[in-house]
Amino acid sequence: MxxxxxxxxxxxxxxxxxxxxxxxxxxxxxxxxxxxxxxxxxxxxxxxxxxxxxxxxGGAAVRAGGRGAVAAGGSVTGNAIGADSRVAGVARAPRGVPGPGRAVSAQGEGAVAAGGDVTGNAVGEGSEVTG
Structure with a gap:
């Protein structure tokens, strides 16, 4: 180019x-x-x-296919998923995101993909993360 x-x-x-x-x-x-x-x-x-x-x-795409599949084009930080789960404190800033043209894809049941950092997440019943 x-x-x-x-x-x-x-x-x-x-x-x-x-x-x-x-x-x-x-x-x-x-x-x-x-x-x-x-x-x-x-x-x-x-x-x-x-x-x-x-x-x-346009090739940079975020796609999730399948039951429960999750795909994120950037960072996934500071999320509480599940009954009684929580994130306490201050979440850290993500370090970066994918470069141009980079695809993020999650295929299949329960598949997870992220184009950046995956930090500070409380996933599951009663889980907790402190910033």
């Missing part, structure tokens, strides 16, 4: 310099018409690249 960005920037700079020279040294009316066409083409190319980039980042 970085190569695409730099090559596009180089091409746009070259086209801008060419149109400026054409307007200064040659036919200003012709340069104006050419700049309108070039502007439309560059705008359309930018739209296509933007749509491509958005579709590419």
């Amino acid at each position: 970085r190569l695409l960005f730099w090559s596009t920037a180089l091409i746009c700079t070259g086209v801008a310099v060419t149109l400026a020279l054409w307007a200064v040294l040659g036919d200003a009316a012709g340069a104006e018409r050419a700049s309108a066409v070039v502007g439309a083409v560059v705008g359309l190319a930018g739209l296509v690249i933007s749509v491509f980039a958005l579709r590419r980042d």
Whole structure:
């Protein structure tokens, strides 16, 4: 993607310099018409690249499949799940979340997946976690 960005920037700079020279040294009316066409083409190319980039980042997904399956795209901290369970104190801040394009998936009965830290959770009947 970085190569695409730099090559596009180089091409746009070259086209801008060419149109400026054409307007200064040659036919200003012709340069104006050419700049309108070039502007439309560059705008359309930018739209296509933007749509491509958005579709590419769509791969980062959080999916849970199956009875009782749980999937979290980021950190799972400070939760109390179950009868009489509790989390006491101050929960720690999560260290991070998954990078772009990383998928988190939990498949099957009771499956659990997380894309970040899983800390400070009280899971089960009567469980307790102190921050």
